Amino acid sequence: MKSMRFHHRFLPSGCSHRSKGATYLPAVTVGAGVKWEELYQAVFDRKFVLVGGGSSSVGAAGGHPQGGGRSPLSPTFGLAADNVLEFSVVTSDGSLAVANRCQNQHLYWAMRGGGGGGGTFGIAATHWLYPALDSLVFAQYNLSTPDKPSFQRTLAQFTELHPSLERAGWAGTFLITNTTELTLSYLLPNSGMELASATLGAPLEELAREDPQLRSSGSLQSFPSFQEFRLAIQCQGRSSCRDVDTATTAGIPLASRRIPRTTVAYSPGNLAEAMVRIRELFPRVSLTGVFVGGGAVSRDGRDNAVNPAWRRVLWHVMAELSAANAILVDLTPGSGAYGNEADFDEAQWPVCVEICMKGVGERKSDEGNGMTIAKEQEEIQASGGEWKAQCTPKHAKIQKV
Ligand SMILES: Cc1cc2nc3c(=O)[nH]c(=O)nc-3n(C[C@H](O)[C@H](O)[C@H](O)COP(=O)(O)OP(=O)(O)OC[C@H]3O[C@@H](n4cnc5c(N)ncnc54)[C@H](O)[C@@H]3O)c2cc1C
Structure with a gap:
């Protein structure tokens, strides 16, 4: 739970150097119990920097990166979720899985920003490191x-x-x-x-x-x-x-x-x-x-x-x-x-799509409803349309208006 493993050249598991978009990057893999405070010093000691949270008590593999994760370094490097290269998780059926750009891609997509506690339990996250x-x-x-x-x-x-x-x-x-x-x-x-x-x-x-x-x-x-x-x-x-x-x-x-x-x-x-x-x-x-x-x-x-x-x-x-x-x-x-x-x-909860995703994600994770509505919203916006979220305790829908 408290492990930190540094990689000079990390390639997501299951990827080869020929896999689309996969490159060797400096990275650190942290267990779910590591807090940002602990990680910052260890990363600095190795002459790197990473996108993390502002508080000592916030977890480096949990709700912060899984829910987006803002940092004063975000305009420079992106949100924390944009910088996670891999998650190791226990899925809702109790099995272990690795999610990255080469395997379990839907899970990898959903866990970067879809919100903590969305149906899987992250046991480790691998973050991209940048030169200090x-x-x-x-x-x-x-x-x-x-x-x-x-x-x-x-x-x-x-x-x-x-x-x-x-x-x-x-x-x-x-x-x-x-x-x-x-x-x-x-x-x-x-x-x-x-x-x-x-x-x-x-x-x-x-x-x-x-x-x-x-x-x-x-x-x-x-x-x-x-x-x-x-x-x-x-x-x-x-x-x-x-x-x-x-x-x-x-x-x-x-x-x-x-x-x-x-x-x-x-x-x-x-x-x-x-x-x-x-x-x-x-x-x-x-x-x-x-x-x-x-x-x-x-x-x-x-x-x-x-x-x-x-x-x-x-x-x-x-x-x-x-x-x-x-x-x-x-x-x-x-x-x-x-x-x-x-x-x-x-x-104003019906317009707060993330809250809506979270509630639905917990209740209907099998159908993945909570994980897909952000994509539907994006598609409507990409076509120049306006959207509206409709949430009930059991279902969420994005509608074009
Ligand atoms: C003092 C303080 C400062 C903050 N500063 C920032 C900031 O600078 N930037 C920012 O973006 N946010 C910030 N936040 C908000 C923070 O991102 C959220 O509170 C976030 O949910 C914390 O995640 P956690 O894992 O530490 O907390 P928890 O309350 O333990 O978890 C939050 C949610 O994630 C789930 N979860 C936790 N661990 C896992 C896991 N391993 N796998 C799957 N689900 C998990 C939980 O079930 C829960 O639903 C701050 C919050 C506080 C209290």
């Missing part, structure tokens, strides 16, 4: 204004920066702590101060110059490796994140809503207004904007069960309960929640 990053820039800035209308204006301008931040390779989170203030913590992997300053530092200074009411403070800091960034920032200077409590919402359940690139680019004013309204109506927790879409997440040709909506988003926004995110529904039609960070009491 040797230069990263971390940005932390605080933007505040004297009142709500000026903050809404600033938030719209901040939103407008994101298509160019995506092109530069930035990722990270921003917190709207109240209706007059936000703090951003962004990471630019594989780049130096010059690009960081030109693409984020300078535009933020420009915003402050143009608006005398806006107070902006912050800095850029460079790191020689992802692990050093993680320990200094995410683990708050400790030698591990084990004692750092990342679940900071004091028992208040959160829900998420994916925000498409088009909404960020073309409706920044409406989006800013909606986020301020959420913050005002649901004051118990900060609104968190998670900027992990775009770049490698949006790359064409990814063929797995990750909800296709992920390929079109720049952010996903987390706030208190789905009631808060309902405010964003009209601005983000068909986008839904991230299943790994969804509200168990989701009011």
Whole structure:
């Protein structure tokens, strides 16, 4: 359960070097009991990096990669699910199976993004390793204004920066702590101060110059490796994140809503207004904007069960309960929640296809219904159509509307 096996040249079992799309890659195979925290250090010690979760308590072979798996490195390398090369599983009939691009391909497709607990039990996952990053820039800035209308204006301008931040390779989170203030913590992997300053530092200074009411403070800091960034920032200077409590919402359940690139680019004013309204109506927790879409997440040709909506988003926004995110529904039609960070009491559950897939996957895994609806949705979208999910406790259907 706690095993880690490193491979210099991993070829999925049953593949030959002539198999379509199969290549030798550096990789690590981890047992189902390994947590990201344990894996990060071991991977760093071998001069590699991989796409993992943000918390020490999240499993490296379980719900995170099986449900999608976002990371600040996702715009650089893709979601965790995009980077799993093989699963070893116990299937619902009790037999052992290996799923990869050369055998049990449907299972391999479904387990990369279809959600944890979908009818098979993963005993090991093999993750793609990338050469360690040797230069990263971390940005932390605080933007505040004297009142709500000026903050809404600033938030719209901040939103407008994101298509160019995506092109530069930035990722990270921003917190709207109240209706007059936000703090951003962004990471630019594989780049130096010059690009960081030109693409984020300078535009933020420009915003402050143009608006005398806006107070902006912050800095850029460079790191020689992802692990050093993680320990200094995410683990708050400790030698591990084990004692750092990342679940900071004091028992208040959160829900998420994916925000498409088009909404960020073309409706920044409406989006800013909606986020301020959420913050005002649901004051118990900060609104968190998670900027992990775009770049490698949006790359064409990814063929797995990750909800296709992920390929079109720049952010996903987390706030208190789905009631808060309902405010964003009209601005983000068909986008839904991230299943790994969804509200168990989701009011808009028929449009949250991942929750729907999960429920149906558990009940009707033999028919594979939960595993195929994301594909149906993708086909409708590819033909230019709109879709609607219809869920009952026993069945799920995607319909063209
Ligand atoms: C503090 C915190 C921080 C987080 N940070 C991130 C983040 O940075 N990025 C992100 O994408 N998500 C993040 N999440 C969400 C996280 O991805 C989900 O909570 C995920 O489901 C956790 O998976 P787990 O296996 O660790 O948890 P569990 O609760 O054990 O499992 C979740 C689901 O997966 C199933 N499952 C678990 N192991 C297996 C297995 N071996 N085989 C088959 N099914 C299995 C379970 O049955 C369950 O249905 C975070 C969550 C928390 C609590």
